[in-house]
Amino acid sequence: MKPEKLEEGKRQFSLFWSGLFNRLFRLTGWADASAPNLATRIAGALLLAFLPLAVLSFIEGTAYGPARAVPFLGDVSALIRFLVCLPLLIGIEPLAERAVVNIVEYFRSSGLVRQADAGRYESLVARIDRLSDSLIPEILLVALTVLLTGMSGMLVPAGQSHWMLSPADGGYTAAGHWYRLVSLSLYRFLLLRWLWRYGLWVWFLWNLSRLRLDLSASHPDRAGGLRILALGQKGFVAFVLTLSIQLASQIAGAVMYAGVPLSAFYPAIAGYALIVMVLFLGPLAAFAPQMFACRRLGVLTYGILGEKYTSQFEERWIEGGKPPSEPLLGTADIQSLADLANSYAVVREMGMVPFDRGDALGFLAAALAPFLPLLLLIYPADELVRQILKLVF
Numbered sequence: 001m002k003p004e005k006l007e008e009g010k011r012q013f014s015l016f017w018s019g020l021f022n023r024l025f026r027l028t029g030w031a032d033a034s035a036p037n038l039a040t041r042i043a044g045a046l047l048l049a050f051l052p053l054a055v056l057s058f059i060e061g062t063a064y065g066p067a068r069a070v071p072f073l074g075d076v077s078a079l080i081r082f083l084v085c086l087p088l089l090i091g092i093e094p095l096a097e098r099a100v101v102n103i104v105e106y107f108r109s110s111g112l113v114r115q116a117d118a119g120r121y122e123s124l125v126a127r128i129d130r131l132s133d134s135l136i137p138e139i140l141l142v143a144l145t146v147l148l149t150g151m152s153g154m155l156v157p158a159g160q161s162h163w164m165l166s167p168a169d170g171g172y173t174a175a176g177h178w179y180r181l182v183s184l185s186l187y188r189f190l191l192l193r194w195l196w197r198y199g200l201w202v203w204f205l206w207n208l209s210r211l212r213l214d215l216s217a218s219h220p221d222r223a224g225g226l227r228i229l230a231l232g233q234k235g236f237v238a239f240v241l242t243l244s245i246q247l248a249s250q251i252a253g254a255v256m257y258a259g260v261p262l263s264a265f266y267p268a269i270a271g272y273a274l275i276v277m278v279l280f281l282g283p284l285a286a287f288a289p290q291m292f293a294c295r296r297l298g299v300l301t302y303g304i305l306g307e308k309y310t311s312q313f314e315e316r317w318i319e320g321g322k323p324p325s326e327p328l329l330g331t332a333d334i335q336s337l338a339d340l341a342n343s344y345a346v347v348r349e350m351g352m353v354p355f356d357r358g359d360a361l362g363f364l365a366a367a368l369a370p371f372l373p374l375l376l377l378i379y380p381a382d383e384l385v386r387q388i389l390k391l392v393f
Helices: 020-028 038-049 051-060 076-091 093-109 115-133 135-151 174-210 228-257 262-318 332-348 357-377 381-392
Strands: none
Touching: 020 135, 038 051, 038 076, 038 174, 051 174, 076 093, 076 174, 076 228, 093 115, 093 174, 093 228, 115 174, 135 174, 174 228, 174 262, 228 262, 228 357, 262 332, 262 357
């Protein structure tokens, strides 16, 4: 029997729309507590990170043309980083926010958390909420960003004809200084902020898995009622895609301008895909012990129930124990037997982790898809199509 539903928390949980910078945005009118103005924030980030680079490189004559082996408008990595990935890091926050909030509310109302653990669950939610809204972590992230900027050496090889370097002394141009001190620092901060928020979410999942959940082996999601966790993790697929796009653009720059063969990056790409799978599906494996115990108990319980029912069914309908006046057609006994068989099949098919092959393929596709266009750097489009058709047919 399921316990009573948990009471709704008094405060709306938030993982992304909180913290120091969201407070500043609310003070300036760029956001409110429930609907941040993403268009304004993206425009502000582009004005700060990209526009000065474009203006300065045009003024310094490094934006295009043969004056530089790597002009600003030809730097694939920089353009993708600030015109695609930077807006994405801001714009995809609602996807992850909605996913995690839905999971928090699901465990509040579904009855999976036992009433005895209701207080622990609400304390966990409140702790994550406080940490996500705390000023100190984001101040530390700013400090870490400054430290990374100070520790980073030359961003491009010395002596290279690059839009960030001055041909006179080999130092940074004005655009190069802005790139290093402002544009790249902003990007690094947003990336670190995403990693911090995801780290909080992983900690939430770990502590949630330590609670004694009231799983049901016959739940139609075939995960004891925990299938929603995989749906929640899918809220981070766009973040993985953003990282992959940036990495692919950096590899493209190395292949196009440094002459590094694409094959040299194959092990790194494979390792990156493996890391993605571990980081974003691995936390769900923490629920495996409870799911395994639930399935084992379910198989045993439904096995005993099935044995009792089939014995009575056979005694009644096969061995002649039914009343002579009772017709076989239309009897509810046969439908009940079919229903019991279906329920037993659901129990037997219950997984050991709250995600399936489709979820894994989704993350794998997000990790690898942005690298596929790199094949055009070594194979002409028509040749690539012929090779694919040859493999298929």
